Amino acid sequence: MVKLTRIYTKGGDKGKTALGSGKRVVKHHPRVAAYGTVDETNAAVGLARLHTATLDDPEIDAILGRVQNDLFDLGADLATPEVENPEFPPLRIVAEQVERLEREIDRLNAELAPLNSFVLPGGSAAAAYLHLARTVARRAEREITELAESDTINPQAIRYINRLSDLFFVMSRSVNDRGAGDVLWEPGATRGGK
Numbered sequence: 001m002v003k004l005t006r007i008y009t010k011g012g013d014k015g016k017t018a019l020g021s022g023k024r025v026v027k028h029h030p031r032v033a034a035y036g037t038v039d040e041t042n043a044a045v046g047l048a049r050l051h052t053a054t055l056d057d058p059e060i061d062a063i064l065g066r067v068q069n070d071l072f073d074l075g076a077d078l079a080t081p082e083v084e085n086p087e088f089p090p091l092r093i094v095a096e097q098v099e100r101l102e103r104e105i106d107r108l109n110a111e112l113a114p115l116n117s118f119v120l121p122g123g124s125a126a127a128a129y130l131h132l133a134r135t136v137a138r139r140a141e142r143e144i145t146e147l148a149e150s151d152t153i154n155p156q157a158i159r160y161i162n163r164l165s166d167l168f169f170v171m172s173r174s175v176n177d178r179g180a181g182d183v184l185w186e187p188g189a190t191r192g193g194k
Contacts, residue, residue: 015027020076020079020080020081020090023081030143030146030147030150030151031078031079031081031147031151032079033143033147034078034140034143034144034146034147035074035075035078035079037136037139037140037143038071038074038075038078038140038161039071039075040136040139040140041071041133041136041137041140041164042068042071042072042075044129044132044133044136045064045067045068045071045133046068047129047132047133048064048126048129048130048132048133049061049064049065049068050129051124051125051126051129051175052064052126052130052175055126055175057174057175060171060174060175063104063167063171064171066100067164067167070093070097070160073091073092073093073097074093074157074160074161076090076091077090077091077092077093077154077157078144078147078153078157081151081152082152092154092156092157093154093156093157093159093160094156095156095159097156097160098156098159098160098163101160101163101164101166101167102163104167105163105166105167105170108167108170108171108174109170111174111178112170112173112174112178112179113178113179113180115179115182115184116184117184117185117186117187118184118185119169119172119173119182119183119184119185120183120184120185121135121172121183122183123172123176123177123181123182123183124175124176124181126172126175127172127173127175127176127181127182128172130168130169130171130172130175131168131169131172133168134165134168134169134172135165137161137164137165137168138165140161141158141161141162141165144157144158144161145158
């Protein structure tokens, strides 16, 4: 169990932070950037939940609550580099977490009409915030895959963040009256100065 008694430690005052392994790295290290963006994703999910909690579909909010917990797992996974003979087994994202996202995506998507155009972020506040979470998750994915080019990363972590942005997209359509409230892109519609 985590126990925080002091909020500031002054340990980062010289621009370094500790990873889960205890190793200290600069705060702009790619690993720190990756799990920092996972934290941003979690904050965006929190904003979305302000709006999904009031919907007639409590399952959406419950899924997002599980996702927020998973995102802390993902952050812990990324914050702890692979080391030989670790003192404690590191927390890692597992295939079951990815598979649960896939089941949720499939179930929600089955209720939606097929798309004939790209969707613009919006329609409802809940959908707009889910799109924000989707775009931040995509940035986290870019940073995680970039980190994977130079460091060992749990492959399930990459799978998880990839599926998560898909879940946010499907959820955004679901909360937009199952897609009826989606705002669709009209290619070239604003080129004529209108």
